[in-house]
Amino acid sequence: MVPIPRRPAAAARLDAPACRTPESRTPEPRTAEPGTPVEELLRDLGGQLRRGGGVEPEAAARPWPTGLRELDRLLGGGFPRGRLSEITGPVCGGRTSLGHALLARATAAGEVAALVEVADAFDPGSAHAAGTRLERVLWVRAPERRAALRSVEHLLLANGFGLVLLDLAGEAPARTARPRPRDARRGHLERTPAVWPRLRKAARAAGTALVVLGDRRCVGACADLAVETGTLRPRFTGTPPLLEGLEGEVHIVRNRLGPQLSRVPVRWPKPSGLRSPSARCARPAGACMRRCS
Amino acid sequence: MAGSRIACLLVPDLPLAAALRAQPELAEQAVAIATGPGPRAEILSVSPEAARRGVRPFTTTVQARAACAELRVRVASPSLERAARAALLDVALSASPRVEAAPPSAGLYAAEAVVFLDATGTGSLFRSEAGLAAALEARATRLGLPPVVAIAGSRPTAHIAARKLARGKPARDSVRARSDGARQAGRRSGVQKGRNPARQATQARKEDKQLRDEDTPPASDPRPNVEIVHQDAAYLAPLPIDLLDPAPPLAEALTRFGIRRIGELARLPRSALLTRLGAGARELLDLARGASRPPLPAAPASTRCEEALDLEHPLEHLEPLAFVLRGLLSRLGERLACRGLGCGDLDLRLALDGGGRDARRVGVAAPTGDVRVLLRLLCLSLEARPPGAAIEGVALATEGRPLRADQLDLFRPAGPAPALLARTVAELEALCGPGRVGAPALADSHRPDAWAVAAFAPASVAPVEPRRPGAGELSLRALRPPVAAEVRVVAGRPVSLRSAVANGRVTAVSGPWRSTGAWWSAEERFALDHFDVWTSDGTLCRLRLDRIGGRWEIDAVYD
Numbered sequence: 001m002v003p004i005p006r007r008p009a010a011a012a013r014l015d016a017p018a019c020r021t022p023e024s025r026t027p028e029p030r031t032a033e034p035g036t037p038v039e040e041l042l043r044d045l046g047g048q049l050r051r052g053g054g055v056e057p058e059a060a061a062r063p064w065p066t067g068l069r070e071l072d073r074l075l076g077g078g079f080p081r082g083r084l085s086e087i088t089g090p091v092c093g094g095r096t097s098l099g100h101a102l103l104a105r106a107t108a109a110g111e112v113a114a115l116v117e118v119a120d121a122f123d124p125g126s127a128h129a130a131g132t133r134l135e136r137v138l139w140v141r142a143p144e145r146r147a148a149l150r151s152v153e154h155l156l157l158a159n160g161f162g163l164v165l166l167d168l169a170g171e172a173p174a175r176t177a178r179p180r181p182r183d184a185r186r187g188h189l190e191r192t193p194a195v196w197p198r199l200r201k202a203a204r205a206a207g208t209a210l211v212v213l214g215d216r217r218c219v220g221a222c223a224d225l226a227v228e229t230g231t232l233r234p235r236f237t238g239t240p241p242l243l244e245g246l247e248g249e250v251h252i253v254r255n256r257l258g259p260q261l262s263r264v265p266v267r268w269p270k271p272s273g274l275r276s277p278s279a280r281c282a283r284p285a286g287a288c289m290r291r292c293s
Numbered sequence: 294m295a296g297s298r299i300a301c302l303l304v305p306d307l308p309l310a311a312a313l314r315a316q317p318e319l320a321e322q323a324v325a326i327a328t329g330p331g332p333r334a335e336i337l338s339v340s341p342e343a344a345r346r347g348v349r350p351f352t353t354t355v356q357a358r359a360a361c362a363e364l365r366v367r368v369a370s371p372s373l374e375r376a377a378r379a380a381l382l383d384v385a386l387s388a389s390p391r392v393e394a395a396p397p398s399a400g401l402y403a404a405e406a407v408v409f410l411d412a413t414g415t416g417s418l419f420r421s422e423a424g425l426a427a428a429l430e431a432r433a434t435r436l437g438l439p440p441v442v443a444i445a446g447s448r449p450t451a452h453i454a455a456r457k458l459a460r461g462k463p464a465r466d467s468v469r470a471r472s473d474g475a476r477q478a479g480r481r482s483g484v485q486k487g488r489n490p491a492r493q494a495t496q497a498r499k500e501d502k503q504l505r506d507e508d509t510p511p512a513s514d515p516r517p518n519v520e521i522v523h524q525d526a527a528y529l530a531p532l533p534i535d536l537l538d539p540a541p542p543l544a545e546a547l548t549r550f551g552i553r554r555i556g557e558l559a560r561l562p563r564s565a566l567l568t569r570l571g572a573g574a575r576e577l578l579d580l581a582r583g584a585s586r587p588p589l590p591a592a593p594a595s596t597r598c599e600e601a602l603d604l605e606h607p608l609e610h611l612e613p614l615a616f617v618l619r620g621l622l623s624r625l626g627e628r629l630a631c632r633g634l635g636c637g638d639l640d641l642r643l644a645l646d647g648g649g650r651d652a653r654r655v656g657v658a659a660p661t662g663d664v665r666v667l668l669r670l671l672c673l674s675l676e677a678r679p680p681g682a683a684i685e686g687v688a689l690a691t692e693g694r695p696l697r698a699d700q701l702d703l704f705r706p707a708g709p710a711p712a713l714l715a716r717t718v719a720e721l722e723a724l725c726g727p728g729r730v731g732a733p734a735l736a737d738s739h740r741p742d743a744w745a746v747a748a749f750a751p752a753s754v755a756p757v758e759p760r761r762p763g764a765g766e767l768s769l770r771a772l773r774p775p776v777a778a779e780v781r782v783v784a785g786r787p788v789s790l791r792s793a794v795a796n797g798r799v800t801a802v803s804g805p806w807r808s809t810g811a812w813w814s815a816e817e818r819f820a821l822d823h824f825d826v827w828t829s830d831g832t833l834c835r836l837r838l839d840r841i842g843g844r845w846e847i848d849a850v851y852d
Contacts, residue, residue, distance in 0.1 A: 160709025
């Protein structure tokens with residue numbers, strides 16, 4: 001009688017889905033059989049090897065650093081992927097600088113990022129000076145808040161963006177609809193509470209870091225991480241005086257993944273490529289009479 | 294070396310097929326295509342269900358309705374037929390770069406649409422000629438044009454084989470009815486004097502029955518719509534001569550000669566035949582002998598597709614128009630998908646009541662085949678600028694653009710799938726408006742507030758190290774349009790200001806930095822002095838003096 005060949009164990013195959021079976025509640029780690037070409041390839045390439053599609057569990061957990069060492073240390077590496085985070089603060093508080101820092105890190109890592117904004121306040125030259133690779137940023141200028149939220153949902157469903165930055169700061173107050181008294185107490189941004197759990201779930205499914213930028217907190221309990229920026233102090237030095245940068249602090253007000261209620265001193269130097277008015281000349285080096293490159 | 298192989302894609306009853314393609318819900322119903330809307334209009338084609346209920350072509354609409362009360366009569370639409378012919382050409386182009394659409398016939402087979410394609414060398418794409426024929430049939434059927442496919446060594450043979458197949462199809466009763474009618478007419482005119490007419494008619498009926506039995510494929514044929522011909526001459530010889538679609542005088546003369554099969558005609562000496570029947574018999578003889586024609590031309594480079602519809606009743610509201618547009622977009626998308634293309638910018642032309650025209654171009658951010666997204670873009674455009682009168686006809690055209698492909702990389706982040714990304718970008722543009730979605734870009738200008746939006750097409754790139762690890766960089770937040778400010782100036786420097794963004798005494802200021810440009814243009818020239826200003830209310834902003842307009846404005850804040 002010819003024996004029926006057994007299929008190899010699911011855990012031993014790289015393409016096997018990591019599913020839980022009733023027999024073993026904890027899936028075995030995905031390892032290749034020793035001695036096979038796949039195992040040799042994994043050994044040679046090590047951590048450089050990425051999977052072609054989908055979201056790698058480790059990649060989903062890998063946070064996006066802000067570039068501020070102390071803040072990244074407290075956040076466990078940076079803003080988490082697959083989570084909903086929030087950055088709030090007053091004007092000139094450093095919110096935009098923090099958002100651009102995330103964009104710069106994400107695009108430098110070869111990821112595709114998206115920026116959805118309502119106030120049409122994104123300055124490409126400033127972001128470029130901060131190190132953002134502009135060609136890897138999808139810029140969505142939504143006409144109003146509802147379109148911005150729906151755009152974010154579409155982007156998360158596209159399943160491949162490393163970072164989605166939703167900029168609600170500077171949004172004009174809604175004048176068409178009169179807010180209900182309950183909403184008026186909490187601000188008009190609170191009138192769409194059902195959207196945040198949905199976006200949070202979509203961000204988790206896509207493995208995308210969803211960061212909301214605003215004047216004040218609007219995500220509420222759905223935020224896995226909430227950071228508030230304080231009023232910063234500018235530094236002018238030299239004669240005639242030149243703007244060197246801003247100094248201040250960042251307050252972690254909510255963090256489900258680590259310590260919270262921590263204050264971190266930050267310093268935002270003015271980038272060398274951002275001389276006033278803004279030296280973002282696109283001409284090649286040496287071709288510009290202003291010598292801005 | 295094997296000779297050239299030609300495939301023929303034939304839709305026997307184009308008016309009916311085009312109407313059913315536009316309204317697929319009528320497929321199982323009794324449908325007739327008429328020449329016009331009136332009760333005396335002539336019926337051109339009938340569907341199988343209508344034929345089963347006794348509706349016959351070449352009757353009036355009133356007579357047809359008398360035979361079948363549930364008959365759905367549609368007026369033959371040249372625009373629909375034109376689009377159907379183009380769709381058939383797209384099917385051929387999906388398999389071979391050398392294609393040719395046969396010109397419409399004026400005779401017995403006026404209703405058929407025929408496309409030839411060069412099947413030589415398609416073995417690398419399809420396993421066999423049968424596989425090619427099956428693929429062509431499936432693709433055309435998907436586009437709503439169920440065809441017959443024949444492959445032979447020459448165009449005439451493939452064409453005749455396809456006609457033979459179409460005659461055997463029960464769904465093409467109208468063509469067969471017309472063919473039978475013409476044959477009867479030819480037989481009536483071909484009755485010779487001095488012979489017994491009854492015996493002649495009986496003989497003709499026997500031969501017709503024999504020919505029809507030979508034409509009809511057996512019921513056990515697994516693929517009755519496909520014919521592969523390997524020996525052209527042997528295949529053509531027993532077929533009836535009316536498959537060549539001879540002109541009526543020629544058909545009459547040949548009937549008088551007693552020539553009923555193609556083989557009998559092909560065996561006749563050319564010079565003798567031309568002497569007796571004139572130059573018109575030359576082409577017929579070439580067809581009968583399966584003579585090869587010049588090779589098929591290369592495919593046209595144009596990827597433009599157009600679908601149109603003439604409405605029976607004028608539309609005055611956007612909602613019913615959206616239903617029409619959805620159908621047009623769906624058919625356009627299917628045609629483009631057949632060739633592996635996506636939908637580019639849309640050209641919408643509306644024929645308005647009273648003879649007016651409305652033409653508009655709707656931009657599509659990224660090539661996509663998503664009907665929902667494209668329909669939304671069209672509706673947004675129509676809502677923003679409604680047409681001036683009721684709509685009588687709609688034509689929608691687009692330039693097919695290749696869909697973005699992406700090669701996954703083991704060492705780089707995968708990013709969104711190109712097709713999904715294109716659809717998402719198009720959806721976002723439909724949501725936010727044209728020109729509001731894309732990749733930010735640095736404008737080639739010295740103007741400080743210049744920026745641009747480019748098409749978003751991220752290529753897979755290798756990660757790079759950040760420039761300044763461990764430190765952030767200060768960023769600007771633009772104010773569009775700039776906010777006007779009232780500024781008090783002492784010795785050329787601002788000392789206090791009042792605006793919607795910042796107010797109070799100027800605590801610290803640096804500048805000015807002057808930028809000028811575009812001096813050659815009265816509209817675009819600029820001369821700006823910029824200051825970095827920190828006011829007493831804690832705002833750090835970028836203040837500028839427009840030296841041409843003499844205005845103070847705040848165009849950005851540091852944040």
